[in-house]
Amino acid sequence: AVLVAGSANLDFVVRAAHVPAPGETVLGYDFATYPGGKGANQAVACAHAGGAPTRLLAAFGDDGHGAAIEASLRDAGVRLHALRVRGATGTAFICVSDAGENAITVAPGANAALRPEHLPALEGVSHLLLQLETPLPTVTAWARAARAAGVQVVLNAAPAQRLPAELLAAVDVLVVNEGELAVLTGVDGDVDAALDRLDVPNVIVTLGARGCCARLNGRRWRQDAFAVVAVDTTAAGDTFCGTLAAALAAGEDGAAALRRASAASALACTRAGAQTSVPSRAEVDALLAA
Numbered sequence: 001a002v003l004v005a006g007s008a009n010l011d012f013v014v015r016a017a018h019v020p021a022p023g024e025t026v027l028g029y030d031f032a033t034y035p036g037g038k039g040a041n042q043a044v045a046c047a048h049a050g051g052a053p054t055r056l057l058a059a060f061g062d063d064g065h066g067a068a069i070e071a072s073l074r075d076a077g078v079r080l081h082a083l084r085v086r087g088a089t090g091t092a093f094i095c096v097s098d099a100g101e102n103a104i105t106v107a108p109g110a111n112a113a114l115r116p117e118h119l120p121a122l123e124g125v126s127h128l129l130l131q132l133e134t135p136l137p138t139v140t141a142w143a144r145a146a147r148a149a150g151v152q153v154v155l156n157a158a159p160a161q162r163l164p165a166e167l168l169a170a171v172d173v174l175v176v177n178e179g180e181l182a183v184l185t186g187v188d189g190d191v192d193a194a195l196d197r198l199d200v201p202n203v204i205v206t207l208g209a210r211g212c213c214a215r216l217n218g219r220r221w222r223q224d225a226f227a228v229v230a231v232d233t234t235a236a237g238d239t240f241c242g243t244l245a246a247a248l249a250a251g252e253d254g255a256a257a258l259r260r261a262s263a264a265s266a267l268a269c270t271r272a273g274a275q276t277s278v279p280s281r282a283e284v285d286a287l288l289a290a
């Protein structure tokens, strides 16, 4: 099984002509809520990808906002290990402009309550998939526990931040976008040089519509993006990570896993929302065969 441990948020999304500047009020258009959070999004993508059962450790508040996220996880077939706390569920306030730019404020809420001891038993788990929307000391402890148990650790180092060496030392597969890579390594604008800086056996850098590149066990790979008409790139990275973990857990080799993750994330760009935009395995198979 793949165990995802991470955030669950309810996304409050409003579209507007432009993203407001500080002090400005913008009259927007339609409003919608979507189940989100990097951990929950990646779990849904992993479950849709098939190949291995998916479990998620996530935290929920008692404000009722968790219900939609839990329903989405249930529909996807994710087995949930829920920590329930008092107070707010994680919430993201997202403004998307006509130009497709966004501004996002996340209130971590219950996600901040996740601690090392909440990690469930790792029996039957081959891969642990982590992100950085939960407290860094917790993520570090989870990665080290998994490494000690012989579980492969996949870390999506998002949102961007510097990482302690003890966390990186426990990571088998690191997935970052260009901005995250620059913050992590201090090398800006030179992906190849930045890749070489990282002392992790497998590193994948996603490049948006330009696809991705990787260093897998010392070998360089490039994967072009699949051509689609993108309408909302929210959760493209999450779909990539969840699909990648599922493919690796199913025993696919690195190149095949990159291809499948690229196809799934391209399809996710063609639909609105986070978890609502994750394609089915059949859709991904069809794109891969096209």
Ligand code: ADP
Pocket: 158, 177, 178, 205, 206, 207, 208, 209, 210, 211, 212, 224, 225, 226, 227, 228, 230, 233, 235, 236, 237, 238, 240, 261, 262, 263, 265, 266, 269
């Ligand atoms: P993030 O959303 O985390 O910033 P990226 O923007 O790099 O991540 O996107 C992750 C992956 O999603 C890319 O590697 C690519 O495979 C796919 N992707 C993103 N944008 C597009 C696009 N416009 N067309 C096709 N695929 C895309």
